[in-house]
Amino acid sequence: MLRYLNKSRIWHKQYSPKGRNLIISESDDLENIYQMLWTLYMINSTVLVHNGRNASIYTCDIFNYGNNCGKTPTIFKLQTCDATLNVEYSHILLNYQTCPIVFIDYADEMIGKTYIFKQFIYDTIITKSNVTFQLKTLNESGAYNEAFEKSSTVVYTRSRHYQTESFDESFAIGSVNWVYVIPIPRQVSAFEVYFIILKVEVWVIIACAFTFTAISWYYIRKFTKTTFKSFSTMCFDLLSLFFGICLKTFPKTSSIKFVIVSYVVFCIHMQTAYKSKLVEVLTTPQYKTSIRSLNELADSNVFVYIYVKDKETFFNKSIPNNTVYTKIQKKLIPVESEQKAIELVNDYNNGSALITELALNIWRLNTKTKLRNKIIIDNSLIGKIEDTFIIDNGHYFLDYLNTIISVLTENGIRSSIVNNCDKYLKLRFNVMLDISTDPVVLTLDHIYGIFAIFGTMMCLSVFIFLIELGVGKIHVLYLKLRKK
Numbered sequence: 001m002l003r004y005l006n007k008s009r010i011w012h013k014q015y016s017p018k019g020r021n022l023i024i025s026e027s028d029d030l031e032n033i034y035q036m037l038w039t040l041y042m043i044n045s046t047v048l049v050h051n052g053r054n055a056s057i058y059t060c061d062i063f064n065y066g067n068n069c070g071k072t073p074t075i076f077k078l079q080t081c082d083a084t085l086n087v088e089y090s091h092i093l094l095n096y097q098t099c100p101i102v103f104i105d106y107a108d109e110m111i112g113k114t115y116i117f118k119q120f121i122y123d124t125i126i127t128k129s130n131v132t133f134q135l136k137t138l139n140e141s142g143a144y145n146e147a148f149e150k151s152s153t154v155v156y157t158r159s160r161h162y163q164t165e166s167f168d169e170s171f172a173i174g175s176v177n178w179v180y181v182i183p184i185p186r187q188v189s190a191f192e193v194y195f196i197i198l199k200v201e202v203w204v205i206i207a208c209a210f211t212f213t214a215i216s217w218y219y220i221r222k223f224t225k226t227t228f229k230s231f232s233t234m235c236f237d238l239l240s241l242f243f244g245i246c247l248k249t250f251p252k253t254s255s256i257k258f259v260i261v262s263y264v265v266f267c268i269h270m271q272t273a274y275k276s277k278l279v280e281v282l283t284t285p286q287y288k289t290s291i292r293s294l295n296e297l298a299d300s301n302v303f304v305y306i307y308v309k310d311k312e313t314f315f316n317k318s319i320p321n322n323t324v325y326t327k328i329q330k331k332l333i334p335v336e337s338e339q340k341a342i343e344l345v346n347d348y349n350n351g352s353a354l355i356t357e358l359a360l361n362i363w364r365l366n367t368k369t370k371l372r373n374k375i376i377i378d379n380s381l382i383g384k385i386e387d388t389f390i391i392d393n394g395h396y397f398l399d400y401l402n403t404i405i406s407v408l409t410e411n412g413i414r415s416s417i418v419n420n421c422d423k424y425l426k427l428r429f430n431v432m433l434d435i436s437t438d439p440v441v442l443t444l445d446h447i448y449g450i451f452a453i454f455g456t457m458m459c460l461s462v463f464i465f466l467i468e469l470g471v472g473k474i475h476v477l478y479l480k481l482r483k484k
Helices: 002-007 030-039 065-070 112-129 143-148 200-224 231-242 254-283 294-299 308-314 323-331 338-348 357-367 397-410 413-432 448-483
Strands: 021-025 045-050 055-059 077-080 100-105 132-137 154-157 167-169 174-176 178-181 304-307 332-335 352-356 375-377 385-387 389-392
Touching (some): 021 030, 030 045, 100 112, 112 174, 112 397, 178 338, 178 357, 200 231, 200 254, 231 254, 304 308, 304 338, 308 332, 323 332, 332 338, 352 357, 389 397
Parallel strands (some): 100 132, 100 154, 304 352
Antiparallel strands (some): 055 077, 154 389, 167 389, 178 352
16 A cells, blocks of 8 residues: 555655654564655655454654664554553654664765865764764765665765756755866967067057157157258157167257156156056966856857766756857766866867866876866856755655754854865965966066067167168269269
């Protein structure tokens, strides 16, 4: 009867087993009756045995020492209908009478704030619940069957690839972000690095200020009829001011002085801004503009490596109204593991990777490698991964587990763990990867680009000199021909 009820529509797998049940039976085979009830996790059950003449009421505590933690019910409490009934049920069990509880965790998840919070949960269960606690780190295949042989209470840390229809989930114990590892863009050449210190808009403003000052100087000299200088000569004088070199002679006209002083103030500010950033840019590798958002990644021609199970679980449907999801979905290239996805991007820089933040931290710790690629943390496509425990539908232990999680969250222990873990991981990465905060010493290797600029300017000067020399000879020849 109970087996059919368990499969019927009126049976709720999560809530029905937690109700208070009265079983009326003509059979007095209490061991089999309670064995069936406990198999369905109906521990708050009373059995009324009626043989036609007399009626007896039986209860059985699953955690009584003689009942072998629910494996073999043998100790029953008998009450008659004539006496005052005393049937008590506990909404949340607090004493498990040293019965074993097995937690199954995955070895690749033994890092981070969620893992540390789970240790607090385990410690609380051990100290407060009177259980025989067992923790196993097993793979998904076969883990449940092996653990169930030793205990009827088996709790998983949920895998994000596991469908949980036959399990109930606990309150969230943590969350994991999705991370997009972006390929490193082309490095800026030693020649270009001197021009990326200031944005294009600033260079345009500098050019406009230079041109305006040169024109103003030229026309003031022209209209005031002061000593005339060619426009090219004034431009070279302004270049001298711009690069911090003084003028050979300072103008005596007040209006020109005002123009020159204004330009000098402008040049001082530009030089200060440029020099303050120069050493940092020279000593740190500079790269072209990288992909900065998920939308830019979707519109680019960069494909995305992804763990094959993640692709099957989170990108197995079509969402026509979400263009970003559709574009990313078409870019996916499945690989055998998250670690493989990171390695392909790190080693060959020929694509991007979609992995979890946990997988990235594990890779950094295992390989002791500093990831040079830019990362984008974005959960908008498929949502943040919520870490939970899972247990069989209707299992009585879930309520107690949720109570522990709620208490540890409300009293601030969970938030403290998160903050301290973030600081610890950052410090550990810095020490392990030998990330130094000492300033980098500027060497000749950092400034060889200026020699390229110098060489280019010298070649340009020689080229102009040759042109002038040729033009001069042609002009002399032309004058001789005219005299003849």
